[in-house]
Structures are given as C-alpha cells and as structure tokens.
Amino acid sequence: FVLEDDKRALLDFMNNLAHSRSLNWDPNSTVCNQWTGVTCSEDGSRVIALRLPGVGFHGHIPANTISRLSALQILSLRSNGISGPFPVDFSNLKNLSFLYLQFNQFSGPLPLDFSVWKNLTIVNLSNNRFNGSIPGSVSNLTHLSALNLANNSLIGQIPDLGMHNLQVLDLSNNLLTGVVPKSLHKFPKSVFVGNNVSMIYSSDEVPIVMPPHQPNKSPRDDKKLSDKALLGIIVAVSAIGFIGFAVFWIICCLKRNKGDGISSKLEKGGMSPEKAISRTQDANNRLVFFEGCNYAFDLEDLLRASAEVLGKGTFGMSYKAILEDGTSVVVKRLKDLSVGKREFEQQMGIVGSIKHENVIELRAYYYSKDEKLTVCEYYSQGSVAAMLHGHRGEDRVTLTWETRLRIAVGAARGLARVHTEAGMKLVHGNIKSSNIFLNSQNDGCISDVGLSSVMSQIATPIARAAGYRAPEITDTRKATQPSDVYSFGVLLLELLTAKSPVHTTSGDEVIHLVRWVHSVVREEWTGEVFDVELLKYPNIEEEMVELLQIAMSCVARAADQRPKMTEVVRMLEDVRRNKEPENRTGLPESSRSPKPEKFETKSSGI
C-alpha cells in the first residue's frame, strides 16, 4: 500500500457521498499537508486519521472507499447526516483506535463482531438510529476506555461489559431491558437512564427500576410540544447528556493533554453547565458555515477544542481554539446584541459573503438564546496594534516602512470593499489597529466587519476606541462610511507615528493623536510627527509626507470633506507605486494624483 492508494480511496469516498460543504481535496495537491481533515503518518506514507465532522455528508457511506485506508487509526464523521447501516467493510480497518460516528442517521444493527478492531479505545456511536442488541463481542475490546451508545434504539439485555479499562460508558435513552450486569454497577445510574432496565444491588438486593425510555426527539416532534414541556425535556435530557458527555470528553481531553477546552472557558464566562450543554444538544442550533468554507468542524468541536483567551474586546471575549485537525480559529463571544436573530443572521449573511484578500473571512456564526459566536481564521502574526505598541525590547521586530505601506494599502482595499456591500451601505464601525492583521502576503486585512451595528451601544466609551471615533459619532451603532474613513485616518497616523490614538505622556498628560498631529503640523514641525524608527530608512521622507497628507484628509472634522475609501485606496496606491515599478491598479500614468510640492493640510478645524 502506498499513499497514492489512500488518496484514491479518499477521492472515491468524497466523489460518491453527497456533501453540502466543499472539501479542498484537489487531486493535484498533496494529501498530507493540504487536504482538510486528513492526517498522515510521520513518514508521510499512509493516511492514519480522517476527521470530517460537520461537512454535511448525507446518504450511505460508499462501499470499498474508507475501508481501503487500512492504516487508519482515527475516524471521525461526527455530526453529518449519514444514513444507512454500519458499513460492513469497516472490518478491514484493523488499526482503528478512535471511532466517532455520533450525530448521524445510521440505522440497523451494530456490527456483530467487534473483536476485529483490537485497538479500539474510544467508540462513540450515540445519537443515531441503531437498533438490534449490543453485541457481546464488545467485551473482547480490552483497550476500550469509552463507549457511548446513547440515544439509539438498541434493544435486549446489556451484555457484561466489565472490561478492565472501560472508564466511560453511556447507554442512556435506548430500549434496553433486563438487569444491569454487576460489573457495570460502578457506573452512575445516569448511564442507563431512559431504558427499561433494573439494577440489583448486592447490599439489599432491591431492584431499582430505571425510568422508561424516552424516544429520541426530532425537531419535527418538538413542534407538537408546548414550550414549557419542551424546555423541561431539553433541560432534563441536557443534564443527563451532560454527565455522560462531560466525562467522555474529559477523558479524551486528558488523553490528548491539550489544555483547557473552550467549553469550560465559556462556562467560566458565567454560563451554567446545563445551559452550555443544552446548546450542544439542540440540533437546531448548529454552527452556520458560509459557502466555500473548507473547515470541517461543528459546535461540539469548538466547545471541546483546546482554547486560549486572546483578550476582551469591545463586544466580548475572543478565544483561540485549536480544533481536532490542528486548525486554529478565533471564536468571538458576542455580548449584548442589539438586534434579534433574523437581523443578526442577515448581517452575518452579508459579512460572510465578502470574499476579499484584505478582509478576514467570517467562516461561521452561531446564534442561540444564550450564546452568540462568530468564527474566523486565526492570524498568527498578531494584530497591527500588537506590532506597533507591543513589547519594545531587544527582540522586538520593528515594522519596516514597506510593511507599514502594505498594511495601509491592504486595509484600505479591504475597507473599500466592505463599503461596496449591502447596496454600498455596509459600515465597519470599529476600524482600529487591533482589528488589522497581516495576511499571507504581509498585506493588511481587516477583521470584525459589520459587528458594530448589531451590538448594543457601548455605555462608557473605552478610551482606546474613543481615539478612533469621528467627532460626529455619539452612538457606536450609528457609525457611517465617512466615520470609518476618519477611523482609517487615525490608523494611518498610528502607522506613521507609532503612537496610540489616545495616550498619556510621562507627565500624565492625555494626548489625543489627531489633535497632537494637527498642532505639530500647524507649527510646521512635520518631521517631529514620524516614528523615530522610520528615520533610519533612506529616501522615504516624501512618501511619509504623502501618507500624512492622506491621513489628515481622512480625519477632516467635517464628514463631507473626507475622501471616499476608493479614493483613499487610489492615493495610497500612488504612494506605493513610487516604490514598485508595476502598476497595481492599471491606472494610466496621467491619472495618478500629483505629488505634493509642499506639505499642506486641509483645514480640519481641530
């Protein structure tokens, strides 16, 4: 077997199973490093893990596809809509250790002979429509540490699953009958709840009958229930599910030893475990992905991903989450939305449709009563704010003039693109250096598009945000395209001066960057404005002055005197064009704006 065979098996699988989100499995690219959800062995010779949760697969798993990946150790097809029987040919996957098929629509009996998978460690087949009995062969799996068969329609007696390593078990909400084997009495009662089984305790020999089975509820059934009853059921099922899931995932996380999950981080943020889990259990509240998103994850992935707090922003906490397949994403937890679900979805729909190299793509969002999340890619170089104002020690990398120009031009192009959306009406509303990142070409790109208009008014303006706000803006939700231009002008000043929009001097004097630049320029000490770090670059003075002029036109006090973003892009490209021979916009030489003879500012009245 060689990797080429595995590649063909994967392509056969993808091409023969319908899926609603596209996978970046280009036959001409390298399987091991580029294909979403695929992990290879260290020597790159075989595929050892396939993780494709939440890809929108539906239909039966095509025969003789995945089963050809004979070196496969991890298979995760969770949270799809896969139907049909458990694939018989999976018995060829002799090295399988982790099998996650939960939240699908598999039906029919479980495989009779589990002993073919000698290495199986974690099996999760919960939330499907499996029926028939639990095969006794499961007890031959000596490595098995977690088995979740909850929320199926399994019948018959529970076999003696007293394997030494089994630490997590969930058989709840099936149609099981009879007496729970003694070897399983070490597990909590919640493991068996929702069946018709009894437990005989050796101490008093009194049978305890477990509550009867509650059939799985589909969203269609839910409609028949009153809101109160529904709430009750959700809370009850959630609480039961939580215990099983929590223990199950704790084991997984401990095994992977990857640190705190985002779920716990969210809970620390003030949400009760029941509420947190009711989110994961509610099939209607799925992450909404945008077209072209190659990510293969679902809410469950996010909640259990290893997470790190990035910081608290104006609209809530941001977390970096590392998913099962190693992808890093940023999850922003939005607090205090000012709009309802429909308006939020509409706005996210507009933002998610923007595909531009200078706009950080919104990959997915999530909306429920308790939680509103947005998901975008993680930019490892950090924000422009961190680059400009972060650690100034010896190991600090200074932003070169070339980089600053690339940031300015890129961010301007991104913002100009945003302004063309929603019938030329979309507003960013929160342009600032902590929302600007560097893309793979080291060009600036902007994040947090369109959030300000769906969030509540910020009661007490945060000083760092206030420095970017146009003078006419009193309500943060009512930002306009001209006010975005003002904020962009402040960003340009920040790039030129390396000073924060509002900062204090050593004598505790509060300095407002725009006013300070105005006063310095008015006194004709223009040279004093620029970051001292820039002075080491030869022959850039003229360009710096040009950039300063553009910045000053953007921060004009009167909104109608500010240029449009398309104009700003053109002016910035002209500055850059002087550095590069190639013509970036294709504009003829004659249409470029003339270079200033002498630095002049438009009267801004500040």
Ligand SMILES: Nc1ncnc2c1ncn2[C@@H]1O[C@H](COP(=O)(O)OP(=O)(O)OP(=O)(O)O)[C@@H](O)[C@H]1O
């Ligand atoms: N996509 C991303 N990649 C890397 N870091 C990010 C990303 N998005 C946000 N961050 C970082 O996470 C931290 C918190 O971001 P967040 O956007 O919540 O707050 P902010 O930018 O400080 O303020 P605001 O909410 O007003 O935008 C910031 O340091 C920000 O630079």
